Amino acid sequence: MQQPSLKALTAIVDEIARSGNPEAMMSRIVQQLRALLSVDVCSLYLCTPDQQHLILAATEGLASEAVGHARLQLDEGLVGHIASSLSTLNLGDAPTDDRFVFIPETHEMPYHRFLGVPLLHLRKLVGVLVIQGRERVPFSQETEAFMITVASQLAGTLSSLQSRGDWYERKHASTGYRRLKGQKGAPGIGMGTLWPVRPHVSLDQIVEGTCSDPASESQALEDAIQAVADDLESSSSHLDQHLPADVHALFNVYQMMLHSPELHTECCEHINRGDSAAWSLRQTVDRMAEQFQSSEDPYLKARGEDIRNIGQRILNQLLSRDSISRTPPDTDLILAGELISIADLAEFPLQNIHGIVCTRGSTLSHTAIVANALGVPAVMGLENFEPEQHTHAQMIVDGHRGECVLNPPAPLLHEYRRMINEEQRFMQDLERLRDEPAVSRDGFRVCLLTNTGLLADATPGLQRGAEGVGLYRSEIPFMIHDGFPTEQEQYSLYAKVLQAYAPHPVSMRTLDIGGDKQLPYFDISETNPYLGWRGIRFSLDNAQLLITQIRAMLRANAEYGNLKLLVPMVSRIDEIQGFRRHVEKALSTLEREGVRVGMPPIGMMIEVPSAMLLLPRLAPYIDFVSIGSNDLTQYLLAVDRNNPRVASLFDHLHPAVLVALEQIHDQCEALGLPASLCGEMASDPAAVLLLLAMGYDCLSLSAYNIPRIKHLIRSVNRSELKPLLESTRLCQSETDVRALVQPLLEAAARRQAT
Incomplete structure (x- = not known):
C-alpha cells in the first residue's frame, strides 16, 4: 500500500473543518480516508454526550443502516477496548480475537485485518477511528503511524460536535431538543x-x-x-x-x-x-x-x-x-x-x-x-x-x-x-442586604468592592452594595480614540467615576497597555506578548503618557479625595520606585499651577510571581496591595486561560495558587500592608471560603455577584473554615480541594435557606 503524504492529510483536515454539516463532515472523513488508504472499510465511532456508549457515526464499507444504531459500551468489543485502554489496536485476524464482538447489522464478518486508533482531545475520549480489510495480515507500521497522525488532527475538529451531541440527537430526537x-x-x-x-x-x-x-x-x-x-x-x-x-x-x-x-x-x-x-x-x-x-x-x-x-x-x-x-x-x-x-x-x-x-x-x-x-x-x-x-x-x-x-x-x-x-x-430576599455589611456569623468583616472599566459600570455596583471600586481599568479611553487622549479628556472621565463612588475609595489602575493590547495608533508586535512590553514597563518607557494620566487622576482627586493609584504588572523594585517619583513630580508641578492636591495611596498589583517574592523589599514604596488572581494563577501555573488546549488546567484552587495566596497574606499582614483580591476567584463561593480562612478581608468582584457573596459570608463562621484550610494543604489537586469544600458550601446553603 502506498503511504499518503502529509500534504494529503492537511487537505483532508482543512476540507473537513470547513464543512458546516455534521453528517457531511463525518461522511467526508471516512470517504476520504478509505480512498486515500485503499482499504475496504473506514468507520468512525463517536462517544455519546454522556460518555457511556460508542455509536457508529459514519462508515464506508459497513452496512449504512447500522449508522446511528450500532452501539457498544466503552469496554465492549475491539472498538470498546480501544476506547477503554486509549491505545491503538492492529490485528491480522480480528474475528478470532477474544475481544471481538459481532454486530449483525454492520455485516463485518468478511473483514479480517483491523486497525483502530482512539480520538483524544484535551485528555478526553472523542471516539474511535477504524479501518478494515479482507487480508489476514496486520496493517503496516507506516499505515498505523499515519492513522495516529490523522486521529490527532481530527480529534479537535470532532470534539465540539461530539460534546454537543448534534450528530446523535438529529437521529434520535424528533423534538429538536438541544x-x-x-x-x-x-x-x-x-x-x-x-x-x-x-x-x-x-x-x-x-x-x-x-x-x-x-x-x-x-x-x-x-x-x-x-x-x-x-x-x-x-x-x-x-x-x-x-x-x-x-x-x-x-x-x-x-x-x-x-x-x-x-x-x-x-x-x-x-x-x-x-x-x-x-x-x-x-x-x-x-x-x-x-x-x-x-x-x-x-x-x-x-x-x-x-x-x-x-x-x-x-x-x-x-x-x-x-x-x-x-x-x-x-x-x-x-x-x-x-x-x-x-x-x-x-x-x-x-x-x-x-x-x-x-x-x-x-x-x-x-x-x-x-x-x-x-x-x-x-x-x-x-x-x-x-x-x-x-x-x-x-x-x-x-x-x-x-x-x-x-x-x-x-x-x-x-x-x-x-x-x-x-x-x-x-x-x-437579598435586596434587604444591600446596605448591610458582609460580616461572618462570628464577626469577621469583609469589604466588598466592585470591578469596573466604563462609567456605565458604576451604577450596578452601587445598586448592589459595593463599598467602592477595587479595580478601575483605565485603558478604554485610550482604545476608543484615534490618538492618545488629552489630559483634559481623561480628567473628565476620571472625575465622573470618582464622583459616582465618593466618598468610597476607587482604585484606578494606570494604563495597562502594550504587547498583546494594541492601540490603533501605536503598533506593538511581539512574539510572546504575555512576557513582553506591557503594564508598568510600557508606561515607564513612555513617561509622557504616564505623567499625563497621573496628572489627570490627581486633578480629579483634588475634588473628591477618594482616589487610590494602582500599578499593574510590577515585577521589579525599580519599577515602583520610578512610578512613585513620577507621582511626586506631578504633585509638585500641580501645586505650582495652583491645583491643591495630596499624595493618594499608591498600591501595586501582584500578578507576577517575582512581585510576591520581593514583597518585603517593595513594601517601603507602596501603601496597599491588590492581587490579580487571574494573571497570578496564569503565571504560577504557566497556563494561558484563553488557549482552549490548556484552559482546563487553569484553576485558582490549584494547591500552588492557595500556597501563594497564603504567603502573600501573611507577608502583607507582617508588613502592615492592606491587601485585597480581585478577579474571578472573588466570585467563586468555594474560593471565598478559603480566602476568609486565610484572613482576606477585602474582595473586588463583579457587581452582580456582590449580594450572593455577601449572603455566603454572613452565613458562615470563620472559625469553622480554618480547619478546612489546614486540610487543603494535604490536597494534591484542585479537584481534591473542591471536594473538600463542597460539604461546607452545602451547609451554608442550608443556613441561607432558613
Whole structure:
C-alpha cells in the first residue's frame, strides 16, 4: 500500500473543518480516508454526550443502516477496548480475537485485518477511528503511524460536535431538543420564544464594489451615519426610564464611535479612490475593529464588537434595510443574533425580553453589561447555532452556566420554571442586604468592592452594595480614540467615576497597555506578548503618557479625595520606585499651577510571581496591595486561560495558587500592608471560603455577584473554615480541594435557606 503524504492529510483536515454539516463532515472523513488508504472499510465511532456508549457515526464499507444504531459500551468489543485502554489496536485476524464482538447489522464478518486508533482531545475520549480489510495480515507500521497522525488532527475538529451531541440527537430526537454551550454573559435564567435579531445583509457579506459618483456615494454614507445617530438618540430616550444613568452612558460611547473622525475620513478616502460606500464602510470598520480584537485581553477585545455593531447599523441604513423588519409576537422573547446592540434592545418592549443570546461576543461586551443592568439573562459566543433557522422555537437561557436549551421537553421546562421562581424569591430576599455589611456569623468583616472599566459600570455596583471600586481599568479611553487622549479628556472621565463612588475609595489602575493590547495608533508586535512590553514597563518607557494620566487622576482627586493609584504588572523594585517619583513630580508641578492636591495611596498589583517574592523589599514604596488572581494563577501555573488546549488546567484552587495566596497574606499582614483580591476567584463561593480562612478581608468582584457573596459570608463562621484550610494543604489537586469544600458550601446553603 502506498503511504499518503502529509500534504494529503492537511487537505483532508482543512476540507473537513470547513464543512458546516455534521453528517457531511463525518461522511467526508471516512470517504476520504478509505480512498486515500485503499482499504475496504473506514468507520468512525463517536462517544455519546454522556460518555457511556460508542455509536457508529459514519462508515464506508459497513452496512449504512447500522449508522446511528450500532452501539457498544466503552469496554465492549475491539472498538470498546480501544476506547477503554486509549491505545491503538492492529490485528491480522480480528474475528478470532477474544475481544471481538459481532454486530449483525454492520455485516463485518468478511473483514479480517483491523486497525483502530482512539480520538483524544484535551485528555478526553472523542471516539474511535477504524479501518478494515479482507487480508489476514496486520496493517503496516507506516499505515498505523499515519492513522495516529490523522486521529490527532481530527480529534479537535470532532470534539465540539461530539460534546454537543448534534450528530446523535438529529437521529434520535424528533423534538429538536438541544443543549448549546456558550459563555456566561449575564446571570439568571429566562425562557421564551426565540426571536432572531439579524440584519438581512451582514457587514461581512459585503464584497468589493466600485462607484462612478464619489460625491453622491459620500453623501449617502453621511446620511446613513446621521440616521443611525438619530436612531440612537431615539433609542436612548426609549430606555431612559429603565436603565441607570451611567449604563445610559453606553449610548454616548456609541455616538462617540459613530462620529469618530477616523471613521469618516477613512471611509471618504476609500470612496474617493472609487470604492462603493458599503465596501468602504466594511474596510474601515474591519481595520478599526481589528485593532481591538487583536488584543488577548478579553475586555479590550470586546470593544471591537461595538465598532462592528455601529458599522452594521450604518450598513442597514445605507441599504435602506432595518435589522428588525418583522413584528415580533407579544409574548416572552429570547432575542438571538450574531451581535445584539443596545439600540437593538430598544426596539422591543423591555418587559417582553426574557433572555439574550449572541453567537459572537464575550462576557465583557456592552450587551453583557446592559443585560446585567437590566437583569436579563444572557449567553454570549454561542457557536455553531443559526438563530434564523429556529424562529418561534422555545428556548431556555441559563446565564449561570453559559448554556441554552432549545425546544426543552416538558419536564425540563417545569424544572426551570421552578428554578426561576426560586431565584426570584432569593434575589428579593437579598435586596434587604444591600446596605448591610458582609460580616461572618462570628464577626469577621469583609469589604466588598466592585470591578469596573466604563462609567456605565458604576451604577450596578452601587445598586448592589459595593463599598467602592477595587479595580478601575483605565485603558478604554485610550482604545476608543484615534490618538492618545488629552489630559483634559481623561480628567473628565476620571472625575465622573470618582464622583459616582465618593466618598468610597476607587482604585484606578494606570494604563495597562502594550504587547498583546494594541492601540490603533501605536503598533506593538511581539512574539510572546504575555512576557513582553506591557503594564508598568510600557508606561515607564513612555513617561509622557504616564505623567499625563497621573496628572489627570490627581486633578480629579483634588475634588473628591477618594482616589487610590494602582500599578499593574510590577515585577521589579525599580519599577515602583520610578512610578512613585513620577507621582511626586506631578504633585509638585500641580501645586505650582495652583491645583491643591495630596499624595493618594499608591498600591501595586501582584500578578507576577517575582512581585510576591520581593514583597518585603517593595513594601517601603507602596501603601496597599491588590492581587490579580487571574494573571497570578496564569503565571504560577504557566497556563494561558484563553488557549482552549490548556484552559482546563487553569484553576485558582490549584494547591500552588492557595500556597501563594497564603504567603502573600501573611507577608502583607507582617508588613502592615492592606491587601485585597480581585478577579474571578472573588466570585467563586468555594474560593471565598478559603480566602476568609486565610484572613482576606477585602474582595473586588463583579457587581452582580456582590449580594450572593455577601449572603455566603454572613452565613458562615470563620472559625469553622480554618480547619478546612489546614486540610487543603494535604490536597494534591484542585479537584481534591473542591471536594473538600463542597460539604461546607452545602451547609451554608442550608443556613441561607432558613
